[in-house]
Amino acid sequence: MLAHIIQTLPQVIVDGLTLGVVYAVVAIGYTMVYGILELINFAHGEIFMSGAFIGTTVLLILSSVGFLSSVPAILAFIIIIVIASLATGFLGMGIERVAYRPLRSAPKLITLITAIGVSFLLQDIVRFIAELKTGNYIVSAPSLFNDKIHLKTSAILPQFGDALFKSSFLVVLIVAIIMLVALDFFVNRTKWGMAMRAVAQDRETASLMSINVNKVISVTFFVGSALGGATGVLFMIQYGTIDPYIGFILGIKAFTAAVLGGIGNIRGAMVGGLLIGFLEMFAAANLSTLTHGAFGAEYKDIFAFAILIAVLIFKPEGLFGKAVVEKV
Amino acid sequence: MGSAHILELKNVETFYGKIQALKGIDLYVDKGEIVTLIGSNGAGKSTTLKTISGQVEAKKGSIHYNGEDITSLPAHKTSLVGIAHVPEGRRIFPRLSVKENLLIGAFSIKDKKVIETRMKRVFEYFPRLKERLDQKGGTMSGGEQQMLAIGRALMMKPDVLMLDEPSMGLAPIIVEQIFDIIKELNNEGMSILLVEQNAYQALHIADRGYVIQTGQIVLEGVGTELMTNRQIQEAYLA
Numbered sequence: 001m002l003a004h005i006i007q008t009l010p011q012v013i014v015d016g017l018t019l020g021v022v023y024a025v026v027a028i029g030y031t032m033v034y035g036i037l038e039l040i041n042f043a044h045g046e047i048f049m050s051g052a053f054i055g056t057t058v059l060l061i062l063s064s065v066g067f068l069s070s071v072p073a074i075l076a077f078i079i080i081i082v083i084a085s086l087a088t089g090f091l092g093m094g095i096e097r098v099a100y101r102p103l104r105s106a107p108k109l110i111t112l113i114t115a116i117g118v119s120f121l122l123q124d125i126v127r128f129i130a131e132l133k134t135g136n137y138i139v140s141a142p143s144l145f146n147d148k149i150h151l152k153t154s155a156i157l158p159q160f161g162d163a164l165f166k167s168s169f170l171v172v173l174i175v176a177i178i179m180l181v182a183l184d185f186f187v188n189r190t191k192w193g194m195a196m197r198a199v200a201q202d203r204e205t206a207s208l209m210s211i212n213v214n215k216v217i218s219v220t221f222f223v224g225s226a227l228g229g230a231t232g233v234l235f236m237i238q239y240g241t242i243d244p245y246i247g248f249i250l251g252i253k254a255f256t257a258a259v260l261g262g263i264g265n266i267r268g269a270m271v272g273g274l275l276i277g278f279l280e281m282f283a284a285a286n287l288s289t290l291t292h293g294a295f296g297a298e299y300k301d302i303f304a305f306a307i308l309i310a311v312l313i314f315k316p317e318g319l320f321g322k323a324v325v326e327k328v
Numbered sequence: 329m330g331s332a333h334i335l336e337l338k339n340v341e342t343f344y345g346k347i348q349a350l351k352g353i354d355l356y357v358d359k360g361e362i363v364t365l366i367g368s369n370g371a372g373k374s375t376t377l378k379t380i381s382g383q384v385e386a387k388k389g390s391i392h393y394n395g396e397d398i399t400s401l402p403a404h405k406t407s408l409v410g411i412a413h414v415p416e417g418r419r420i421f422p423r424l425s426v427k428e429n430l431l432i433g434a435f436s437i438k439d440k441k442v443i444e445t446r447m448k449r450v451f452e453y454f455p456r457l458k459e460r461l462d463q464k465g466g467t468m469s470g471g472e473q474q475m476l477a478i479g480r481a482l483m484m485k486p487d488v489l490m491l492d493e494p495s496m497g498l499a500p501i502i503v504e505q506i507f508d509i510i511k512e513l514n515n516e517g518m519s520i521l522l523v524e525q526n527a528y529q530a531l532h533i534a535d536r537g538y539v540i541q542t543g544q545i546v547l548e549g550v551g552t553e554l555m556t557n558r559q560i561q562e563a564y565l566a
Contacts, residue, residue, distance in 0.1 A: 191435070198421050198432050205419040207403035208381060208412075210436040210484070 001289055003159065008285040010153035010163040012278070018169050018238070020277020021176035025231045026254035027261070027269035028183060029092075029224035035200040035264035036220050038108060042115040043095060044228055045251015046122035047088050049244060051229025052236040053126050055084040056141040059236075063142050073144040077171065077237065085230040092225020093218050101214070119247075127244040138243045141236050145171050172234045179227055180270055186223070187266055196220055200264070249301070253280075256308040262321020271319065279303050333392070334359045334519050335380070335411070335488050340389035342372075342379045349375040351543040352389065357488060362510070362520040364530040364551065366564055367540035373523040374416050376540065377490050380521075381413040382406040393488070408436055412486035416493050416523075418477040422466025426457055429465045429476055433483030443483070450479040453509055471502035478509065489513060490521045495529065507533055527564035531555045539564075 026048055033041040058080045062068050068076055099118050103111045127137045145168035153160045187193040198206045199216045207213050235250070236242050257276045261268025283300040311318060333356040342350040350372050357363045367373050378384045380391055382403040391399045393409055401409070421429050430450060434443045451458040454475040460468065465476060474494055481489060491510065495503040503526070511533055514520050524530035531537050534551035539560060547554065554560055 191431075194424070194428055194432060195435060197424060197428075201421045201423055202419055204383060205415055205421070206432070207383065208407055208415060209432045209480070210404050210407040211432070212404045 004289045005286050006157075006159045007161040010151065010160050012281045012285050014151065014163045014165055014169065015284075016278035016281035017274070018165075018173050018176075018277070019281060020274035021173060021180065022231055022234060022273075023250075023254045023257045023277050024270045024273025025176050025179050025227050026250065027257035027273045028180075028266055029228040030251075030255050031258040031261070031263055031266055031269040032196075032220050032224045034258070035266075036196065036203075036217060037100070037104075037111075039100065039111050039115065040255070040263075041100075041224075042112070042251070043118040043122060044092075044224070045247030045254070046119045046126075047092050047095075047225045047228040047247070048232040048235070048250060048254075049242070049247030050091060050122060050126060051084045051088045051232025052242045052246065053130065053139070053232070053244075054087045054229065055080045055233035055236050056139055056242060058083050059141050059144075068142070074171075077144055081175070081230050081233045084233045085226040088229025088232070089222040089226030092221040092228070095225075096217060096221040101217075123244045123247070130244065138241060140241045143240050144168070144237055166238075168237050172238050175234060176231065179230060183223070183227065184267065184270075192216070192219060253301075253304045256304050259308060259318055260311050262318025265318065265320045268318055268320030276304050276307065279307065333357060334394055335521065336392045337376070337380070338390045338392075340376075340379060340391060341387050342375055342384055343387050344375075344384070349384075349543055350379060350386075353379075353540070353543075353545060355538055355545065357519050357521050359487075359519055360514070360517055361535045362514050362522060362533055362551075364522045364524055364527075364534035364537045365540055366524055366527040366530055366537060366560075368564070369525070370542075371540045372543040373540055374492055375543075377413055377415075377492050377521070377523055380406070380490065381411060383413075407484055407486075410484075410487040412481035412484045412489050414477045414481045414489070414491045414494065417496065418470075418473045420465035420468070420473045420476055420480075422464065424465055425462050426465060426468070426476060427461045429480050430457070430483055433480035436484075446483050446485060450482050453482070453512070454479050471498050471505075474498060474502070474506055478506070482513075486518070488519045488521060490523070492523045493525060494522075495524065495526045503529065527560070528555070 026044065029044045029047070030041060033039055062076055095118055099114050100111055103114060130137045130139055145166060147167040149165055149167055151163040154162050187196060195206070195211050195216050196219065198209065198211060199213055203213055235246065253276055254273065257272035258269045260275060261270070261272030280300050280303055283303040284297040287299055288296050335357040337353050337355045340350055340353040341348065353376055365373050365376060375384065379386050382401050382405070386399055390397060393411060396409065398406060398409060421432065424432065430447055431443065434446060437443055456472060457476060457479055460472065465473065468476065494506050498506070507529060510520055510522065522530055522534065531551045531554050537549065537551050537554045538545050539547040547557065547560065
């Protein structure tokens with residue numbers, strides 16, 4: 001049993017890391033909005049999905065005009081991800097403006113239900129457009145990065161198996177890490193990031209500091225949604241096939257990651273995302289061996305939600321959710 | 329308007345939902361004055377300051393700053409015209425460092441040199457803050473937090489400084505320090521609007537005072553005169 005775990009470990013690490021960074025970036029979108037508005041923006045998973053669809057649309061357009069064959073894949077990819085994240089950034093900002101801001105002083109539950117409504121709305125709009133244009137709501141995108149990479153991890157330790165992955169794995173990993181580092185820098189080292197933290201801690205007082213709170217909230221939605229949309233593109237690059245419902249499960253897992261790390265805590269969301277990614281891939285590789293075949297790899301999703309329940313019971317503030325002791 | 333007052337409220341009415349908190353406040357502050365607004369809990373002291381700074385909207389009446397109508401200016405713009413508001417309970421950003429708390433006060437300023445000069449000035453008033461630059465605001469003592477709250481407001485270099493109960497919950501010796509700083513700021517030309525429950529101390533340093541009761545000004549006068557007023561002595565100085 002142990003031999004199997006060790007043997008699959010390199011593959012688990014590679015897969016877990018890639019899935020983990022995807023969860024991490026999406027989790028940040030949840031945690032940022034929660035931090036500033038105490039709202040669980042359930043539409044965030046659909047922002048991710050919209051990003052995937054916008055990215056696919058741009059990709060299909062680029063390939064139909066023959067642009068793809070004339071430029072390197074990485075350049076096409078950059079164009080796609082920039083367009084998709086700008087579009088989803090504005091989409092998220094618009095949703096806040098139209099659906100959440102008028103409810104700013106309403107009870108939290110009402111905004112929460114509105115978020116779920118927005119989420120259904122986005123699913124159906126995307127489904128409608130996709131079916132109108134392609135006749136099917138499940139859309140396949142031409143793949144950009146298809147080289148197989150064979151990592152000879154068995155050379156490090158004979159017990160290890162080799163890790164196998166597509167080159168798109170690397171793209172996903174690198175881009176997601178760049179986004180995580182950039183966001184951390186933005187929040188902790190820039191003026192607008194500081195304003196964002198100030199508004200999250202005390203909105204009323206922030207307004208006394210000549211901070212335009214509505215603008216900061218808009219920026220927060222833009223940044224969170226742009227990251228979510230870009231991650232949708234990464235998902236599309238990685239898996240090739242998308243549908244309007246991919247945001248649901250992924251969104252809930254990313255939300256779990258945010259809760260695990262302590263909702264409202266950005267670095268916590270990053271760690272939470274990586275943990276969930278690893279655990280899920282570990283479960284996929286080993287669940288069947290560990291349970292002697294009683295549960296197969298298809299039960300891996302249960303892992304994420306079992307963690308969510310366990311966290312909510314034993315450490316509801318999350319791993320990093322402990323507030324600074326405040327003296328009065 | 330042509331008024332000489334730096335800050336003037338005329339017949340200001342404010343509501344929280346359907347509840348009327350201010351029932352026609354008339355009040356002014358002249359340049360270089362310390363004016364205090366005293367009254368008991370829930371009389372409308374904080375609401376008056378919040379209405380001036382734009383945190384709550386005045387339903388009726390007008391607020392003028394240097395002759396300019398600022399009645400419906402939102403809070404983030406009021407601070408730009410030159411009115412800084414140190415809120416009740418200090419309201420330090422608990423998870424921002426002391427330095428960040430000060431930088432937030434200078435949020436609207438782009439010039440780094442200006443920010444640096446102002447920060448140095450704040451350290452002259454409150455040397456303690458300099459020693460604690462990287463500490464999180466929420467971990468400081470009440471007195472230090474009050475210093476930080478005032479320092480943060482000074483980063484805006486206001487002409488009018490509004491303080492909401494700066495003595496609340498502080499040891500007498502700290503209160504004295506804070507009031508000394510207020511006097512010092514005033515000597516340098518800053519106009520002060522001071523809200524206090526600690527009426528004795530407030531009237532002591534004030535040029536003029538207003539007494540507010542259930543949303544209305546019931547008495548006004550020179551600070552030292554109000555101190556000897558029997559009604560006030562019974563109600564607030566007992």
